[in-house]
Amino acid sequence: DTATRQRARMLFGQVLDLPGGxxxxxxxAFCQSLLRRFPLEAQISPHFAVADEAEAASRRRAAREAVLGDDSRTAEAALxxxxxxxxxxxxxxxxxxxxxxxxxRLAKLASRYETVGGIAAMQAAALDAPDADEDAILLSIVxxxxxxxxxxxRAVSDRSSDKAREKAAALLTWLDLPPAQRVARLDIWRDGFFTGSGAPRAITTLxxxxxxxxxxxxxxxxxAEQTRLLRMMDRLAARRLADLSAALARLALPIHTAEQGAKQLNARFDYADLIAxxxxxxxxxxxAWVLYKLDGGIDHILLDEVQDIAPAQWAVIDAIAAEFFAGTGTRPDGTRTVFAVGDRKQSIYSFQGAD
Known part of the structure; x- marks a missing residue:
């Protein structure tokens, strides 16, 4: 109504008239100014600069090439x-x-688990991967x-259709192979019971x-064989995925460490670093000291386009807003507010985790 609009205009004018506006x-930009204000607490050079995308890409490439050029057996096996x-x-x-x-997320993994082996163990547990290696699982399948x-x-070969007999004959031939050859031709046995997409074949195919x-x-x-084979193939897939994840971690973490070292040495950081x-x-x-100082200078937080704020950015906002309502604050008589505006339908940064 008219009264509300007039009050809104008045409040907006009061804000503009505040010292500093x-x-x-x-x-x-807020994170960048925060780090410049508290460089020692953030363990960062006071004269740090923000790297552009070309520089950041070049630094990632150099870190990757340095790790991939490592002649260690660990890197070679992972590659x-x-x-x-x-x-x-x-x-x-x-x-x-x-x-x-x-x-x-990569930084959290690096800080939470002391070694790549620790990360690999966590990944294997999350995937419910068996302790046996891939070769042992393959042997248990065949x-x-x-x-x-x-x-x-054999019953199918004797009394079923010509097409079913042909399939049964191929499967019987596979059963006559020694274990090593069964492993090499496991796709024959699997295809006899499952489609290419992994769905069980209809019983009528045999x-x-x-x-x-x-x-x-x-x-x-x-x-019964479909059930057994599905269970064993799931175990094999979990083991393979765990091994691939571990191999990727064995390369990605050293690349991450090398890149972070270059950033710290040259005091040049990208925008994701500012947030983190x-x-x-x-x-x-x-x-506590940093939050206390911020608490003395911020009374209100107005957030626009909140549908595009990523979780890492929310972590910064949450920490500041939480201080508003913790204890008495530096100005106990003031009103503290958090106001957010957004529209889920206008989200364009969901690929970065924004929601």
Whole structure:
């Protein structure tokens, strides 16, 4: 209504008349000014500069090449494993994303787990990966009591359609192979029971309706093998994913360490660093002094376009806003507010985790 609009205009005028006026910053700019104000507490050079994207990309490339050029057995083994899954170009893009979009998570891993082995153990546990290595799991897949399924496939060969007989014959041939050759041709056995997308094949691909009705135990035998094979293939997939994740960590963490060392040495940081270091500054045990000083100069926080604020940026805002309502503050008689405006439908930074 008219009265509300008039009051809004009056309040806006009062804000503009405040000493220093209204401070308007992007989150990045605020973090940059915060670090310049408290460089010692943030353990950063007071004369740090912000690197542009070209410089940051060049630094990431140099760190990556330094680690990949390492002739250690650990790096060589990790590269050999990853080489079968990803091209050189894709690997460069993946490590770039890990050092930019996922930098905060990578830094947390590095600080929480003292060694790459610790990270690998955590990943394996999260994936419920078995302790056995890939070769042992493959051997356990192909070495099993096959008497029941062998008898079922023979029955299919004798009494089913020509197409089903052909499939059964191929599977029986696989069963006659020694374990090492079974492993080499595991796709034959898997394809006999599952589609290319991993879904169980319909029983009718092996059993005709007549044979299924006459000998229902054949269906049970096929379904039992599908269940066993699915369980074992899941174990194999978990082990492989854990090994690939560990290999990536064995390369990504040294690259991250090398890049961070170059940043610290040259006192040149990118925008993600500003956010991460500001957030760390505000949650460190010694942050009470910093928060106290900020609390004395900030009464209100107005956030615009909040749908585009990423979690790392929220960590900075949350730390400051929490101080508003902790204890009496430096100005106990003042009114403290947090006001946020956003529209989920206008979100354009969800790829950075903004929500």
């Amino acid at each position: 209204m401070r308007i910053d992007t989150v990045h 050999r494993l990853l080489a079968g899954q990803i091209s050189e170009t894709d690997f460069a893009g993946l490590t770039d994303r890990m050092l930019t979009d996922a930098q905060a 070495k099993f009591d096959d008497r029941d399924i062998r008898a079922t496939l 059993l005709s309706k007549t044979l299924d009705a006459a000998q229902p135990e054949l269906r049970s035998s096929i379904e 270091r500001a957030a760390q500054l505000l949650v460190d045990p010694g942050a």
